[in-house]
Amino acid sequence: MVRIKSKKFYWSSSRVNSANYCGMRYYLKYMLGKEELRLSAYVKGSFLHSLIENFWDRLGTPEEVAKKSSSKKYFDAKSFVDYARRKWQRIIIADEEADQHIAWTYDNEKWIIRGNLGPICSPLFDYLSKEGRPLFAELPFDFKIDGERFTGRIDEVRIIDKQIVLTDYKSGKPWVGEMKLDFDPQLTLYNAGLCSLILFNPNIARVLGLEGRIEEFMHGNRFTSPEILERF
Secondary structure (H helix, E strand, O other): OOOOOOOOOOEOHHHHHHHHHOHHHHHHHHHOOOOOOEEHHHHHHHHHHHHHHOHHHHEOOHHHHHOOOOOOOEOOHHHHHHHHHHHHHHHHHHHHHOOOOEEOOOOOHHHHHHHHHHHHHHHHHHHHHHHOOOOEEEEEEEEEEOOEEEEEEEEEEEEEOOEEEEEOOOOOHHHOOHHHHHHOOHHHHHHHHHHHHHHHOHHHHHHOOOOOOHHHHHOOOOOOOOOOEEEO
16 A cells, blocks of 8 residues: 655544544545544534633633623533533534534434533533643644654643643543553653653743753653653
8 A cells, every 4th residue: 555645744643543443434534535424422522622621711700700701701610510501502503503413323412411511510620620720731742753743732731749640531431441541542642742842842841840850751762751641
């Protein structure tokens, strides 16, 4: 098989996963440019990911939230759930007018999801509040290995008990099992991406407390470090 690549070709975790798990899906999506179905699981996942990504920017006090012009949208678990339900309602309305509709798994799924946002978002609010604001969120990386370009964004990077922790948030139960935890290459790619930033971005190395000890941190490795805790 001959692989034709443009100068702008790059590998991302999505490309790697598609290539690993289904060659036909990779060919249709990335070689032929075919549009994928808007599966409800992916729409829900993107929605929850957006809530997490913007959590700290939209968290405020009751007084800030009360101001209609404020960017602050919630201040406790209940107001966070209410905000999430309003956002999901907008997705439902937008879908009714879209050219490509969401492929719902079953009738009334969109309303079932809306009803389940309480049990999902209330503990999510408590969890994120307890974790605190991360050192980096949606941290972009872009590096090359042997002429191959790799890019992506790491959901969160923080320090817990003096250890650097990178996190990728997942929302779909079918995709987060032992097989994914043990064999999915995504977190390894993120580890390499974070190490590339540590090696070549002094500010990130400083924030992570690695000034003067990067070689020790890498343990003699070129691309990844065993000192980074990876988690879904």
